[in-house]
Amino acid sequence: MHTSYTTRLLGMSAAVLLSFAARAADAPAGEHPSVKRPYSLPPSADLTYVIKAKQHGLSLGGTATVQWRTGDGKYSVATESRVSLLGKILDNRSEGAVDDFGLAPATFVEKRFRKDPTTTTFQRDTKTITFGEGDETYPIKGGEQDRTSIQWQLAAQAHAAPDKFKPGSEWKYFVAGRRDAEVWSFKVLKNEAVQIGANEVNAVHLVKAPPPDAQGQQVDLWLAPSMDWYPVRVRFNDADGDYVDQTLEKAVKK
Numbered sequence: 001m002h003t004s005y006t007t008r009l010l011g012m013s014a015a016v017l018l019s020f021a022a023r024a025a026d027a028p029a030g031e032h033p034s035v036k037r038p039y040s041l042p043p044s045a046d047l048t049y050v051i052k053a054k055q056h057g058l059s060l061g062g063t064a065t066v067q068w069r070t071g072d073g074k075y076s077v078a079t080e081s082r083v084s085l086l087g088k089i090l091d092n093r094s095e096g097a098v099d100d101f102g103l104a105p106a107t108f109v110e111k112r113f114r115k116d117p118t119t120t121t122f123q124r125d126t127k128t129i130t131f132g133e134g135d136e137t138y139p140i141k142g143g144e145q146d147r148t149s150i151q152w153q154l155a156a157q158a159h160a161a162p163d164k165f166k167p168g169s170e171w172k173y174f175v176a177g178r179r180d181a182e183v184w185s186f187k188v189l190k191n192e193a194v195q196i197g198a199n200e201v202n203a204v205h206l207v208k209a210p211p212p213d214a215q216g217q218q219v220d221l222w223l224a225p226s227m228d229w230y231p232v233r234v235r236f237n238d239a240d241g242d243y244v245d246q247t248l249e250k251a252v253k254k
Contacts, residue, residue: 033172033183034141039102040160042152042228044069044254049234051081053244060084064246068152069254073098077148089113094148096122101143103153108146110178118178120146134179144174144181151221154186155229158204162225165204184208186221194222194232196248203232227251 049064062083069076076095082088090113096106106124111117119132127140138144145153150173158165171186189205203222222233232248 032139032141032174034101034143034174035172036101036142037157038160039153039156041070041075041098041102041156042068042159042230044071045228045230045251046254047230047251048249049246050249051083051244051246053242055242055244062089063249070098075103075149075152077152079148086113091117092148094146096149099142102156103145103149105144105146105149105176108148108176110147120176120178122146122176129176129181131176131179136180138174138176138181141174144176146176150175150184151231151234154206154221155223155231158223158225159229162229165206165223171206192222194224194247196232197250201226201232 045068047066047068049066051060051062051064053060060083062081064079064081067076067078074095074097076093078093079090080088081090090111092108092110094105094108097104104124105122107122108120109117121130121132122140122144123130124140129138129140129144131137153173154171157171165188167188167190169188171188173184173186174181175184186206186208189207191202192205193200194203201224203224206221206223208219208221218237220233220235220237221231223229224232230248230251234246236244
């Protein structure tokens with residue numbers, strides 16, 4: 001396969017399924033929010049999404065699956081994304097416990113196309129976040145998330161306190177990726193209809209915008225109250241017009 005085409009697909013894989021490949025922090029490095037909020041975990045489910053994207057002028061399509069599991073004081077999220085021609089391009093997993101803050105990740109593993117897997121570890125005994133890539137470390141104060149668990153932390157808190165997720169409200173979290181961590185701020189915009197198959201569902205639209213002086217990626221997230229606040233749509237928008245848009249096709253509770 002032509003190298004440039006593979007490179008473009010790799011660019012997509014970095015974004016698909018809430019990898020949130022933002023290129024700049026949303027707050028000063030010293031700010032590290034640690035806030036206890038009510039939460040209620042959505043029921044375990046298998047979710048299937050349809051992917052539509054434009055990357056460097058190429059139109060791409062594929063599917064993504066999410067296995068969300070919770071019970072006995074633990075949780076896990078396993079995600080897998082595939083596109084035509086290449087097959088699996090992204091495979092990641094977040095798992096850990098459930099504590100007073102909500103989801104408490106222990107490990108976040110990401111496997112990108114033709115790359116070795118990387119592991120981010122939340123060492124609860126030493127209260128430190130460490131990375132398989134890079135030497136950075138960050139303290140654990142409570143409530144920290146990874147790039148896969150964050151959408152489910154949001155869903156759990158909206159599930160518990162839906163009246164708090166009103167237009168204009170903001171939600172900040174300290175989120176770890178493959179080699180570092182930073183503050184992510186989500187703002188509730190409004191309620192919108194999302195088409196799922198032949199049906200429309202009402203969903204709360206949140207946006208994670210890059211800082212005004214940065215060229216980071218904007219992430220839009222839609223959570224559906226009538227579907228236990230499952231994420232029903234995710235869209236990644238780059239400053240150059242490229243995007244990845246992922247819409248729920250079906251959800252099967254387990």
